[in-house]
Amino acid sequence: MFSRPFRIKSNTAIKGSDRRKLKADISTAFPSLSADELSELVPNKEELNVVKIYAHKGDAVTLYVLHKNPLFFELERRLYPTVYVLWRYPALLPTFRTWPPVLQKMIGGADLMLPGVVVPSAGLPAVKQGDCCAVTVVNNRAPVAVGTAAVSSAEMHSLGMKGRGVCVLHTYMDNLWAFGDKTVPPSLPDAETEEQDINGEECEIDEEEEEGVEKCVEKEQSPSETVVDQACSGVEELTLTEQEKGQRDNEEEEGNQDDQKMPQEIMDALLLQCFLHALKCKVKKSELPLLTSTFLRNHMFSCCPSGKQLDIKKSSYKKLSKFLQAMQQQYNLVRVKELTKGVESIVEVDWKNQELHSFTIPEGSDVGAALVQEGEEGETPYHPPEITTLYSVSARLEPVFLDANKRKGTILQPAEVRKIVTDYVKKNELVDENNKNYVTINPTLCDCLLEKSEYQEVESLKWDDLFSRTLGRMQECYQIVFPGQAPIRRKGHIEPIDISVASRGSNKKVTLIKNLETYGLDPAVVATALQHRVQASSVLQPIPGSKDKVLVQIQGNQIHQVGNLLLDHYQIPRKFIQGLDKAPKGGKKK
CATH class of the missing domain: 3.30.780.10 (SUI1-like domain)
Incomplete structure (x- = not known):
């Protein structure tokens, strides 16, 4: 659910009455928590925030955040703990164990399949379908994923440990984890796996088993490659010692400080580049005066290089009006005027300005690339589907189509319908001898195509009328074909x-x-x-x-x-x- 970025709708401090209600809801959902543990999770005097978000598929989710860490998330009126809570209380939920490489796939948006579950000597935890459960990796009891049981424990055994086991909602290293302080899982030794030493072999996955990891998970469509890359580093972090974790944290902090040294200067440079590019290649003299908002939206954004995003709020100018004012004062490139109260327009451009004249368009600049960010790296670009209108043989028209072995419910292309009707007319010699543009109506066509009021009046129909009446009495369907996928056929009209x-x-x-x-x-x-x-x-x-x-x-x-x-x-x-x-x-x- 959180494998891709989510959108924050609101972020507010929780009220006193809502805090008490939350504590009661947590106690009901997780009765194993003691009163003291509840007070630690939902303290009375510390600031607790309620963050409402929309996941990438549109699901409305409520987060409860303490000290910048999301503790619980509420989906469809049901509370789920995050990994931050489970690291403090690892026995809060029934857990399933899996191999570390499987975690990489779950972070990318996959569910845990039963072949990937490591069954302990004590057997699987007792769960019912839909129960909240956690996932751990071998050698560490710290949960790394939260989800719901796809089937009950009894069904897992009856299915021969095949099929989906856990529908994963949230994992370590996903965007919900990244919303917090990004700490790594604690090292909690698994007593059972430490004792297991069958024939002197360690509990590791050999090369053949690694090839079978794909069978242990079920992926979402087009998981992001970058997320999987992060997952690989996340699996390595599971085995780090506390000293190594501290060293890595320090290195990451230093790296982040270096990355954040000059974000405004970088955005200022990108803003200037897009501004000059737009003036040189986009704006025409006939467009002046040009609204500044239109100039930004239609011209500057389209000149943003592929892979970059133009955001004035991240620049030192903060507002478009201040940026344009600076361009007017420093370079005398444009003249901005308030033609209507509160609405600014570019009224003049100095096309002979040296700064504009010397500007060269960056190589490989893709004007259309910045219009729509197609998603994360690794996703295939969008291609429009091929949509075809089809027709299904109705019970009323079945007698006409029986000669072609097409029975009720058969779906046909319009060209196929015309051919079958034409063959039927010629086979039964129904073409009018005096005027071949007309078709004589026999009893079968009369029952299939004519209204009761027309039985005595209509003796023949034009070819076009014959075809249109036939299609009109068939059930309309449609076929939609996406590149590289099997055709999808559905009855009725396609919704626009x-x-x-x-x-x-x-x-x-x-x-x-x-x-x-x-x-x-x-x-x-x-x-x-x-x-x-x-x-x-x-x-x-x-x-x-x-x-x-x-x-x-x-x-x-x-x-x-x-x-x-x-x-x-x-x-x-x-x-x-x-x-x-x-x-x-x-x-x-x-």
């Missing part, structure tokens, strides 16, 4: 991407986008791309009554920008986008 505008408090407008998942689009990626384009906040909300669909909400009427993103960047055909006509009309306000 729906774009609408709604009003919120104080009559503020927000743009809502639905059905992105149908076309293989990640709502979180689309929301991030829109944020970069329009510099407005966005929120992901689960759609009531829909299991896997998420609604993207972004401030303002952004239909024009959403349409450009879907049509130009993602290349979704216009007929599959609904609501583009609601974009605000251009023109000056009176």
Whole structure:
């Protein structure tokens, strides 16, 4: 769940009444905790924060954070402990053991499969399906993952230890762990594994077993390579001594200080580069006067090099207006004027300026790359699916299709339907002898295609009318094919991407986008791309009554920008986008 970055909605201090309720909920969920242990986890006088977040799939999650460490997370009204709590109370949950290399896969978003579970001599812990449980690695009792049991202990044995064992929600080294102080697991010796020494062999995984690690986990689609790389270093940290941990922590702190020495200067340089690039290649004289917000959104962001992200708030200027003012004073490149109260525009550009004239466009600059961050490194770029309309043979039309061995429910391409109908007409010699543009209606076609009121009146139909009536009485289906994947066929009409505008408090407008998942689009990626384009906040909300669909909400009427993103960047055909006509009309306000 936390293998990818999440979005923070709010971060507030908990109220006194809510603190008492949280303590009661923890006591109910984990009755093994004593009163003193509860007071340590939820102290009465220390600051405890409630952080509401949206996971990358849109799940609404509540975090309870103490001393910057998330202690519990609440999902669908159920509390789960984080690894920070389990390192203090390792016996809080029933635990399953696995091999260290399996942890690498779980950090990337995989579930723990039963072949990867190490069964102790005492047997598996007694759990029911859905029970909260933890995962440890051999030789260390410190839990490294939290999840729910996919099946009960009895079913695990009856399945022959095959299939999914634990549905993993949170792991050491994921983004929820990184939200805290990033401490490493303590070294808690596992008494049983220390005693095990069968035939003098240590409990290690040999090369053949390493090749079988893939069978021990079930991956999510396209796990990030960088997360797996982090996991590899995380597994090594599990075996470090306390002295080595201290040395590594010191080295990491020094490295982080070096990395943070000049972030503003780096962002200032990137800001200047994008500014000059936009003036030299993007802005036309006919566009002046040009709103400064439009200049940033449509020109500067598109000039940002691939792999980098332009963020004015991380620069020394903090605001676009201050940056443009500096460009006007230092280089005399542009002249900015407030044409409307509170709204600044670029009214003049010095195209002959030496600074602009000497600027060279960086090699390998990809103008379109900065428009949408396609996600983490290792993910494949998006390609639009191929969508085809199909038709299913209905019970009423079955007599016409029986000669072609096509029975009720058979799904056909429109061209196949035309061919079968044409063959049926020719086989039964129904082409009108006097006018071959018409087809004579026999009793079978009469029952299949005509209304009751037409039985006595209609004796023949044109070919086009014959085909359209046939398709009209078939059940419409659609086929969607993503590159490199098997075709997906479903009945009914394909739902278009729906774009609408709604009003919120104080009559503020927000743009809502639905059905992105149908076309293989990640709502979180689309929301991030829109944020970069329009510099407005966005929120992901689960759609009531829909299991896997998420609604993207972004401030303002952004239909024009959403349409450009879907049509130009993602290349979704216009007929599959609904609501583009609601974009605000251009023109000056009176």
